[in-house]
Amino acid sequence: MSVALPEFEFVKTAACRDARVNNCPEVAINVPGIVALRDSDRPDTIVTMSAAQWADLAAAVKAGEYDVIA
Numbered sequence: 001m002s003v004a005l006p007e008f009e010f011v012k013t014a015a016c017r018d019a020r021v022n023n024c025p026e027v028a029i030n031v032p033g034i035v036a037l038r039d040s041d042r043p044d045t046i047v048t049m050s051a052a053q054w055a056d057l058a059a060a061v062k063a064g065e066y067d068v069i070a
Helices: 051-062
Strands: 025-028 034-039 042-050
Touching (some): 034 051
Antiparallel strands (some): 025 034, 034 042
16 A cells, blocks of 8 residues: 655755756655655655754765765
């Protein structure tokens, strides 16, 4: 049995709003307590996390823990 997801309102970062940029991450924060992520190329695949998990992820990214460019 599948669970219905709430209606997320996804937005792209400013850099991804340019029509020449493809395959951008999109984030929705319109549902209280839930952050939803998806890839613009695969909009049917949605990952959700709590606001606390999002904060932990954002802190790790800012600290360079997931620096794939280095």
